[in-house]
Amino acid sequence: MTATRIEPMNHTCLLVKGSVASHGLAAAHLVIYTDGRFAIGDTLREAIVYVRDAFTPEIAIRCQLEHASGIITSRGGILSHAASLTREAHIPCLMGVGNLSDIGPTTWASIVTPAATAHLWQR
Template sequence: IDRRKAYLFVLNGKKVKSAYGDSAISLKQKLIPDKDFSKTKMVEGKSAYPGLIKGKVFVFNWGSKDFNKQIANMPEGAVLVAGQTRPSLMPAIRKASAIVTDEGGITSHAAIVSRELKIPCLIGTEYATKIFKTGDLVEVDANKGIASIEV
C-alpha cells in the first residue's frame, strides 16, 4: 500500500536506490525541493484548442478519495485545472469553460477532447495545479498559450 502513495528510483552512476511510501517522499524532497510559487500568477503551456476565457478555477485532485463528489461540486463554466485528464473526468470536462493541465502533449486526452468539444485548452503548463487555487479568477488565453490570475 505504501507503494501506491509514492515510489522512487534514483540512479547515481551505477548505483540504483529505490524507496516507497513516506521515505520516497522524504528522499524526493531532499533531491528536488519544492519551488515557491507564492508570487507566481501565470503559467505558460501549449495551446491544444484556441480561445480566450475568464472564469473561476476548479482544481481537480486525482489523489482525492471523493472523486465523484469533486466532479459534482465543480460549477458549470469553471476553468478545470488538473494534472492531466482521463476519460473518467469527462463529466467535469463537459462542465468546463476551459481546461489547463500540468502534463500532456498535443495527442493527450485533454488536447483531443478539447478540440472535439471546442473548449479552450492549455496543456503542459507543469505547475498550474500548484499556482492556481479553486475559486481564483483567471484568464485563459489559449491563443497565446498563457493563463493568469486576475488581480
C-alpha cells in the same frame, strides 16, 4: 474595438504558459480537480475553468465538460486523447504548464490560447 481586461480586486496574478491543445478564450471561476473530487469550488457554476495535473478521458467524463469554459493541465500535450476531446468540444485548453501545486486559493482564471498563456488570480 478595444479589449477590456478584467482583474479581480485584491488578487495577485500568476501567469502560466503551456501548449495550446484547443484554441479559444475563457474566463471563469477556477475548479481544482484532484483524486476524483473538487478541491476548490464544491458547486458547479455555469462557467468554470478546470485545473488538473493530467486530463484523462475518464476525468473528462466526471468533470461534466458542458460546464467547462476552459481546461489547464500541468502535464500532457497537444496530441493526447484529452486534447482531442477539448478540440471536439470547442473548449480552450492549455496543457503542460508545469507545476500547479503552488496555486493555493485561486478563485479566477483566464485562458488566452493565441498567446499560449493563462492568468490565475490568487487572493
